[in-house]
Amino acid sequence: MRYSLRQLEVFVAIAHEQNLTRAADELAMSQSAASSALKDLENQFGLQLFDRIGKRLQLNEQGRLLRPKAEALLAQARDFERSLMQHAEAGPLNVGATLSIGNYLAVGLMAQYMARYPQARVTLDVGNTRQIADKVLNYELDVGLIEGEINHPDLDILPWRGDELAVFCHPQHPLALSGRRVSDDDLRAAQWILREAGSGTRQAFDRAMHGLLPDLTITLELQHTEAIKRAVEAGLGIGCLSTITLSDAFRRGSLIHLPVPGRDFSRQLYLIVHKQKYRSAGIDAWLTLCQENKA
Incomplete structure (x- = not known):
């Protein structure tokens, strides 16, 4: 083998x-x-993988074509090494989730995963849909759990579970x-008081409010669901978030659900994986676990 x-x-x-x-x-x-390892790799095959721009090395077209194959080979090698050393079915996993999912669903999934595979370590990265998708595309995350609808040729986008937004306000x-x-x-x-552009929640809200968006008064745009809930509780306006994030507040009576007839607030949650990423035992086990927790 020449590499x-x-x-x-x-x-x-x-x-x-x-x-x-x-x-x-x-x-x-x-x-x-x-530097020597990179030069040896390039010299052995008579190719250049990067454009040198000052101190920055930027992937050229050849490098971009080969990177997914290199990522997949390394993932398989790590999976094989874990099997040799640990005899494990599933190993460490880097999971990304959007805010509502990350704060209210992902931790429970992590607990179930680690109970099934005690040797496995799971890390959780939380961001909005655009941020999580970018990290999956850049191989920084093994799998993403997202609220927004996206379309990218390099992503496998798997429907996961249904969700619904709710408009809410202060009791007074x-x-x-x-x-x-x-x-x-x-x-x-x-x-x-709404989530920021680029979030799945905002995307679903904008779709539900089709025809009204130019006339709405958006006082605040915040990146965190809890901040939006606190602002609404303080009487600064009304909000719209996933029912997943609001059930406890509705039960306590600190926030009130406002039914809005004629508006569709339903949406789909998704799992995303890079198409060219090697599906390790850990990724397959996580995807199976998520499908078992659809409701």
């Missing part, structure tokens, strides 16, 4: 960091050793006290 796994590790690390020094640090190598808000149905005019007159 080594170490050379592939250096290639992938530099592709990720776009900097030789940081890649060497990540692999606990000297800069000269990392005029819309709660009136006891009447919420009309389009009420929605136009309200002060809204």
Whole structure:
């Protein structure tokens, strides 16, 4: 074999960091050793994988084509090594989840996964749909759990479970006290506190409010569901979030659900995996566990 796994590790690390020094640090190598490994790999096959732009190494077209294959080979090698050393069915897993899923569903899934595979370590990265998708595409995450709808040729996008948004307000808000149905005019007159653009929740809200969006008054855009709930509890406006995040507040009576007839707040949650990423035993076990927890 004319290449080594170490050379592939250096290639992938530099592709990720776009900097030789940081890649060497990540692999606990000297800069000269990392540089030699990359040069040997390129020289052995008479190709160049990066464009040199000052101190920055940027993948060229050849490098971009080969990176997914290198990532897959390294993932298989790590999986094989874990099987040799631990005789384990599933190993460490890097999971990404959007905020509602990460704060209210993913931790329970992690607990079940680690109960089934006590030797496995799971890390959780929380962000909005766009951020999680970008990290899956960049091989920083093994699998993503997202709320937003996306379309990318390099992603396997698997329907997971249904969800629904709810419009809500403070118990003393005029819309709660009136006891009447919420009309389009009420929605136009309200002060809204919403998730930021790029989040799955905002995407679903914008779709549900089709035809009204230009007339809505958006007072605040916040990145965290708890911050939105606190702002609504403080009487700053009304909000719209997943029912997953609101059930406890509705039960306590600290927030009130406002039914909005004629508006569809249903949505689909998804699992995403890079199409060219090697499906390790851990990834397959996680996907199976998620499908077992659809409700």
